[in-house]
Amino acid sequence: MFHRRRAAGVFAAALAVLLLAGPSGAAEPWSFYANPRFCYAVDIPPGFAVETESDNGDGATLADAASGARLAVWGSNIVEGDFKSEAAGRADSYIKDGWQLSLRRIGDARASLSGSRKDRVLYVRGIDLGDGQAAYFELDYxxxxxxxxxxxxERMVRSLAKAQECSAR
Incomplete structure (x- = not known):
């Protein structure tokens, strides 16, 4: 799957490539985000537009004004322990922030968290990129x-992946 996108030159730019789709709608095309610093990629749903890109190049925050949804994508260095312990720490942070997690599936290489707070739903997916790094997306709607x-x-979970080649490393 990634080889098709790589052929299109997604890592040619020094910064992350972000192609924006138009307003949300089922027939609208999805776009693609690739991060050269942490070498991960993820599909971006229609209607989401970049609000901010991080100064350190680890990811971006996007929003869909029509639905009120927010999306964050980022890579991180695992400072202590391994991916599993870092993901568990993130889960604990969401709980401290008032999220009631109904799904907390944390493995050696993947993590999925889901829950709610008031009238909002949260879904977080993380993957171990190897070499002490991880990539995540957080969807709040x-x-x-x-x-x-x-x-x-479902589509975002399937698409979040380590890039096969990356010019940043």
Whole structure:
């Protein structure tokens, strides 16, 4: 899957490549985000536009004004322990922030967290990139959009992956 995108030159730019889709809608095309600093990539749903890109090049924050959803994508260095312990620490941080986690599946190479707080739903996916690094996405959306966002979450979970080649390393 990544080789098709690599052929399109997604890592040619020094900064992350972000192609933005138009307003949200099922027929709209998805876009693609590739991060050369941490060498990960993820599909971006239609309607999401960049709000901020991090100064250190680890990711971006996007929003879909039509649905009220927010999306963050980032890479990180695992400072202490391994991926599993870092993901568990992140889960604990979400709980401290008031999220009630109904899903907390943390393995050696992948983590999935899901929960709610008031009228919002949270889904977090993380993957171990190796070499002491990880990549994550965090999708926060209104509870009223739960059914509409199920296929969005599924696609994003499938697409979050380590890049096969990366010019940043």
């Amino acid at each position: 209104p509870r009223a959009g739960l059914k509409a966002f199920d296929p969005v979450v």
